[in-house]
Amino acid sequence: MESTRTIEQLSALAHAGRLSVFRLLVRAAPGGLPAGDIARQVGIPPNTLSAQLTILNHAGLVHHRREGRSIIHSADTGAMSALILYLMDDCCSGRPEICGPVLKAAHDAACC
Amino acid sequence: MESTRTIEQLSALAHAGRLSVFRLLVRAAPGGLPAGDIARQVGIPPNTLSAQLTILNHAGLVHHRREGRSIIHSADTGAMSALILYLMDDCCSGRPEICGPVLKAAHDAACC
């Protein structure tokens, strides 16, 4: 049970700016976006954004690669699945009243 | 999209002590546990625990009621479902590669 990583990920997402950035990157998955575009779309100064991306990256939720002059940041969708699954497993251990409604709602939604 | 509450909840869970407390209370749901028992089981001093329970309570993840001399704290399983569902909905919008694996793993597990 590596809860350190989980806490790091929850903590990374528990910030209005970073959650916006992450949501944007999920929508842009799997390609990702250059830092400048993210900064412009979310409305954060470049150096502030850089610090926030470092935190998301260190938590394993975002990766980056250089492409020409830009650095492209992209969401790690697998890490996000794993985080959600950890929360569900954690909560489901003997407690189906939590994950039951989640599965039901997910089925009703068109997403899967 | 009430992201303030979501951030508050993620933030409340993004702390080793509080996550332990919450997990304990989920296992003890729906009855809950008196503060003293929680403090003993998690190994936190009573006043520190009280502060952490206040944070979980303010985030809507834990409720409490008085019962005799004790105050019984209990996890709000519905709030936890809603949080997980928000994360999935948020991520699933156009991105089934996140919620797909979650649903699959949840089905394979015995929990639901």
Added chain:
DNA sequence: TCCATATTTCACGTATAATTGAAATATGCC
């Protein structure tokens, strides 16, 4: 009423996180 138990609240010190101007680094193009 007085006391013991259960828990919280307060006040304060310390630690960690967030933000940002300025400087540094990396790349591509001329």
Added chain:
DNA sequence: GGCATATTTCAATTATACGTGAAATATGGA
């Protein structure tokens, strides 16, 4: 090489979170 663009790193400040001793509150029982 020299310059513009894209982004990060550094250094310093400010804000927020954390933990805890001591005091306060609430309850039940003698």
